[in-house]
Amino acid sequence: MGPMYFEAVLDLRVHEENLSRMDAVIAFKEKTRASVFFYRIDGKQADKRFVRIQLQSHVQMKWRDHFTLTDFKINELIAEGRVLVPEVRGEIPENLEEHTAFLGQLDKKEDDMIFALAQKKGIQGLNQEEILNFSRLSEQKVMSLCQSLEREKKIRIVSFHPVLIISRVGLDLLEKRILSMIENYSQADSIERGLDLKAIKDRIEVHPKLIALTIHYLKYSGKIRGEDQNFVIMSPEENISESDERIIEKMDEMCRKGEFKNYSFEELQHRLRLPSERFYRLFDILLRRKKVIYGKDGFVFFSDWLDQLIGHLQKSRSKKLTVAEFKKISGLSRKYAIPLLELLDKKGVTKKEGSVHIIL
Numbered sequence: 001m002g003p004m005y006f007e008a009v010l011d012l013r014v015h016e017e018n019l020s021r022m023d024a025v026i027a028f029k030e031k032t033r034a035s036v037f038f039y040r041i042d043g044k045q046a047d048k049r050f051v052r053i054q055l056q057s058h059v060q061m062k063w064r065d066h067f068t069l070t071d072f073k074i075n076e077l078i079a080e081g082r083v084l085v086p087e088v089r090g091e092i093p094e095n096l097e098e099h100t101a102f103l104g105q106l107d108k109k110e111d112d113m114i115f116a117l118a119q120k121k122g123i124q125g126l127n128q129e130e131i132l133n134f135s136r137l138s139e140q141k142v143m144s145l146c147q148s149l150e151r152e153k154k155i156r157i158v159s160f161h162p163v164l165i166i167s168r169v170g171l172d173l174l175e176k177r178i179l180s181m182i183e184n185y186s187q188a189d190s191i192e193r194g195l196d197l198k199a200i201k202d203r204i205e206v207h208p209k210l211i212a213l214t215i216h217y218l219k220y221s222g223k224i225r226g227e228d229q230n231f232v233i234m235s236p237e238e239n240i241s242e243s244d245e246r247i248i249e250k251m252d253e254m255c256r257k258g259e260f261k262n263y264s265f266e267e268l269q270h271r272l273r274l275p276s277e278r279f280y281r282l283f284d285i286l287l288r289r290k291k292v293i294y295g296k297d298g299f300v301f302f303s304d305w306l307d308q309l310i311g312h313l314q315k316s317r318s319k320k321l322t323v324a325e326f327k328k329i330s331g332l333s334r335k336y337a338i339p340l341l342e343l344l345d346k347k348g349v350t351k352k353e354g355s356v357h358i359i360l
Contacts, residue, residue, distance in 0.1 A: 006085060
């Protein structure tokens with residue numbers, strides 16, 4: 001086994017302005033020899049002493065574990081420290097300013113640590129096992145902290161059991177990458193037939209649930225549409241014929257009456273008597289105009305009606321909602337109520353706990 005390295009922050013007991021390296025005895029529960037390498041940024045006075053420490057023997061440690069450093073020659077206390085990254089590999093990062101900013105974020109509260117790790121992971125997301133291996137937090141505490149971060153709109157919880165999260169920045173990057181991939185594929189093909197889900201998963205090595213969440217956002221925001229697991233860029237509104245505009249006006253009229261809340265894609269397409277390609281192209285325009293949104297399995301909901309429903313739920317005195325109660329409030333059948341509740345869960349309006357949905 002090679003040498004072990006970890007990163008930490010020190011509270012020095014000696015006054016040295018130009019420290020770059022020192023040898024010492026480090027003590028957790030047991031003592032061992034250590035070499036300390038100081039992170040310094042040229043031209044900047046550090047307010048904290050961030051270091052990389054090499055150990056002669058392996059030590060089990062976690063984030064925020066405390067230790068002491070002693071001068072082994074005179075047995076004098078040099079510093080007290082806190083572990084920030086329990087184990088590091090590879091060379092010292094080239095961009096020390098960026099890296100010490102990351103370490104500074106770790107040297108804060110528990111939720112700051114989780115958020116910093118999630119940002120560091122980028123589009124890969126951060127899972128429960130990684131957090132538990134990094135820290136001494138319990139599963140219950142991890143869940144509570146992640147829910148708090150999601151309420152602050154810093155992360156999205158992708159999975160609860162086990163926990164899988166992604167930072168908002170990471171999600172934005174993944175959205176741009178998938179959107180660019182679909183767009184490039186469409187431009188390369190002479191016939192638009194879209195990029196299927198399997199092809200997207202094969203090209204981006206991230207958790208499948210992250211792909212699913214990102215596809216949902218891109219569809220919800222009207223940037224792509226999916227048909228039989230094939231995804232294409234939304235059609236532009238330019239050069240709309242008069243007959244198409246009349247059909248859009250008819251669909252818009254149905255929106256104002258709230259009729260879209262009672263249809264699936266297939267039912268709506270049949271009612272308008274349109275071929276699939278034309279229907280989806282015109283429906284794209286309504287999505288761009290934010291007249292409608294759609295939920296699981298292609299169920300269509302009227303945007304203004306849904307906003308009113310969300311407002312009603314959030315003003316409700318009751319914080320727990322059963323499917324039966326939601327059917328009564330929304331006026332929807334079970335066929336439409338359940339997918340809409342799932343959509344509200346994904347939007348962060350409600351959260352499913354057992355057989356009920358908690359209004360957040």
